[in-house]
Amino acid sequence: MDGNRRWVANTLQHPDRDPTRREMLTAGQQPYAAVLSCIDSRVPPELVFDTGLGELFVMRSGGVAVGPVITGSVEYGPMTSGTPLIVVLGHQRCGAISAAYRALREGKPLPGNLQAIMKALHPAYERTMGQSSGDPAEAMARAHVKMTANALRGNRDLAPLVAQGTLAVVSAYYSLGTGRVEILNGAPAA
Numbered sequence: 001m002d003g004n005r006r007w008v009a010n011t012l013q014h015p016d017r018d019p020t021r022r023e024m025l026t027a028g029q030q031p032y033a034a035v036l037s038c039i040d041s042r043v044p045p046e047l048v049f050d051t052g053l054g055e056l057f058v059m060r061s062g063g064v065a066v067g068p069v070i071t072g073s074v075e076y077g078p079m080t081s082g083t084p085l086i087v088v089l090g091h092q093r094c095g096a097i098s099a100a101y102r103a104l105r106e107g108k109p110l111p112g113n114l115q116a117i118m119k120a121l122h123p124a125y126e127r128t129m130g131q132s133s134g135d136p137a138e139a140m141a142r143a144h145v146k147m148t149a150n151a152l153r154g155n156r157d158l159a160p161l162v163a164q165g166t167l168a169v170v171s172a173y174y175s176l177g178t179g180r181v182e183i184l185n186g187a188p189a190a
């Protein structure tokens with residue numbers, strides 16, 4: 001979050017991006033967080049958190065849709081090397097979420113493998129359907145990352161780590177215009 005404040009304020013430090021850091025990391029890595037975010041070109045986690053080499057595991061998918069390979073990739077750090085934080089990062093005006101929202105509302109499948117993204121986003125659509133206020137696709141984007149973080153926090157492999165207090169799973173939302181990341185749920189008590 002300190003890095004995101006620097007991104008918002010345009011006071012970037014570009015930490016850990018030099019040859020010394022690169023060479024040091026050949027011996028191994030110990031990232032402090034795993035970020036699951038969207039493929040959107042406007043939301044690269046390493047930039048919006050002002051991080052460098054060896055700091056984040058990053059997994060990205062359209063609309064932050066999840067499936068076994070993606071979930072396994074997010075779990076890799078926490079399960080094998082004690083990565084203490086997972087951030088599920090949604091964002092404003094997500095094209096994948098908007099396309100899935102329209103397809104679900106109109107009952108029309110998306111072409112090819114895009115349909116798998118739509119299916120993965122269906123629970124968030126169901127959750128937000130019928131909400132009267134606000135933009136339905138934005139509500140769906142927020143609901144989706146909250147539900148995804150909740151599911152990770154409660155799953156068989158990660159729940160014990162959360163119960164021990166060695167892992168936190170947080171959902172968050174990125175605003176395109178300001179660059180600000182807002183925590184939605186799961187932040188550990190200070």
Ligand SMILES: [Zn+2]
Pocket residue numbers: 038039040062063064091093094095096097
């Ligand atoms: Zn997106």
